[in-house]
Amino acid sequence: MGMSGVRSGVLSGVLGITLAIAWAGSVLSAQARDELVEKGSKLFRQCQSCHQVGPKARHAVGPYLNNIFGRRAGTLEGFRYSDAMEQAGQGGLVWDETALARFIGDPSGTVKGTRMKFRGLTAEPDQKALVAFIRQHSPGPSNIPETPPTAPVHASAGDPDLPEHILSIAGDPAYGEYLSSECVTCHQASGEDKGIPSITSWPARRFVAVMHAYRSKHRENPVMRSVAASLTDEEIASLAVYFETLE
Structure with missing residues (x-):
């Protein structure tokens, strides 16, 4: 399994407003999905001594x-x-739900050596829950776009x-650039739209408002909720001012 800061060869992502987790042909309801992910987040504590996930994730004992x-x-x-x-x-x-669950269930038996x-x-339910949690940090083409590809994301009513x-916290653009590696795995720093709306040149206040809407769960995307929840107010402000300066 794998973990670090800057990624290459990563599957290009499309963030999802509902991000249904499919397993063996079934699609979970939003409530069941959230409960499964919550259970998985608790199970992940067993992994934290070796592996990291989230915006600040780096290689540790494991990737x-x-x-x-x-x-x-x-x-x-x-x-x-x-x-x-x-x-x-x-x-x-190749890591997918089935392969990862099998490995989580029996690492040495799945990959000998x-x-x-x-x-x-x-326990299969525990495997599913842990996979569901890890899946939140791996947006990809199976997710449902939050907006049409050409539509900008605005802070909504x-x-x-x-x-x-x-709103008036003074962010540090240099620190924002440092933090931005997680963002640009999906959102293109160049401003190019490849299925995910661009966030370059956004007014800083708009960026802050949207991130806080995800943090407070007024916006539904579970990946963005997780990202926003992991950031401090100052870090959000720094990201906002950094992306505002990009053209």
Whole structure:
């Protein structure tokens, strides 16, 4: 499995407003999906000593797990995999729900010779929950677009009003650039639209309003909710002023 800061060869993503999790032909309701992801987030605590996920994820004992879905095993740049994991990838192992659940259930049995010293989650419901949680950090083509590809994302009438002291936080554009690596895995820093609306040249206040709407769950996208929840007010402000300066 994989985890770090800057990604290459990552499956281009389309963020989803409902992000239904399909498993064995079934599609979960929004409530059931949220409950499954919540359970998975608790199970992930068993993984945190080796793996990271989220906007600030970096390689640790194990690789970071952002954008793992659709990636061939043992290929994430910047991490030194075991020979066994690299050979598994060369043999055709690509991480999807089924492959990841199988590996989570029996790491050493799935990839013989792996360095991962985790005994595995034998209960299928636990495997599904953990996979569902990790899936939130790997947006991809299976997700439903939040808006038509050419439509810009605006702070909407349903977004909560923010107090002036939040909107007026002075962000640091240099820090925003540092934080932006997670954003530009999906949103193009060049402003090019490849199925995900551009966020370059957005007015900073609009950016802040949208991110806080995701954080307060007034907007539905679970990936963006997770990203927004992981950022401080100052970090959101820094990202906002950084993207505002891009053309």
